[in-house]
Amino acid sequence: MSGAVLRRVPIGMLLALSTLAAAIGLLGFALTPVWPLMNALGFLAGLGGGAVDAGLNAYGARHFSPQILNWLHAFFGLGTTIGPLLVSGVLGSGLVWQVSYAIVASAQLALAATFFLTRSRLEEVPEIGHDVEEGLTAAPVSETQCKPVVWFGMLVFFFYSGIEVTAAQWSYTLLTLGRGFSETNAGLVVGLFWGSLTIGRIGFGFMANRVPLLKTLRICILMAALGALLLWLAPHPALGVLGLMMIGFQIAAAGLGICSNVAVVRALSTFHEKAGRWRC
DSSP states (O other), X not given: OHHHHHTTSOHHHHHHHHHHHHHHHHHHHHHOOOHHHHHHHHHHHHHHHHHHHHHHHHHHHHHSOHHXXXXXXXXXXXXXXXXXXXXXXXXXXXXXXXXHHHHHHHHHHHHHHHHHHTHHHHHHSOOOOOTTTTTOBOOOHHHHHTOHHHHHHHHHHHHHHHHHHHHHHHHHHIIIIISOOOHHHXXXXXXXXXXXXXXXXXXXXXXXXXXXXXXXXXXXXXXXXXXXXXXXHOSSHHHHHHHHHHHHHHHHHHHHHHHOOHHHHHHHHHHHHHTTSOBO
């Protein structure tokens, strides 16, 4: 869906509207007392967040170097680290959870205004390289989707994203309901998970072009599995927390390793923007 929208809407306007949609959804979370409306607002927030994610990745892959793209992903981790810490601070202060959503929604509104005011500047940034565009001809979307490499790439990111989000979301429930952590302490641990992910992305951003890619990916995947085992067994609460942080650090490096090959990134970017219109 984002590819079709990007062909018709300038990237600056897309980011502004998508961030506005996410802000409205978050603000609705803070205000609505009705569960069905909460679900609808969640869909709106997810739609806006997904469009921002796809739009920024496609734009970054075509206009930024792999190192800058790695930094872009690192700042995603920074934001996800601040979120649980913010909620923990709000709850620890005796305030209702809705306050945290109102704060984040306000930040999103400011970001939407920034994207809108700077929308023309995004169009002025030159693209880097055109090697992916050469030799492309039109093709229907059905033919594009028949390519195994497309489905394999989507499958890899499906599992990667699932592991990342599940580890963060499920760990809070595990710690509060299964291991006796307070809500504030569990939120802090989730913040540490995202913090370790951020550190992993920053660290691998410096090393991406200096280490063998496939060997690094194998090591990171094995270490993430070891962290999951440590979180599961948790012979001591501190070791369980350490296991969770190992998962965050290692999957961050693995994720950036998958994205660090510039040819793959640009090819996936072209697929997002021109899906159904080209063949290799």
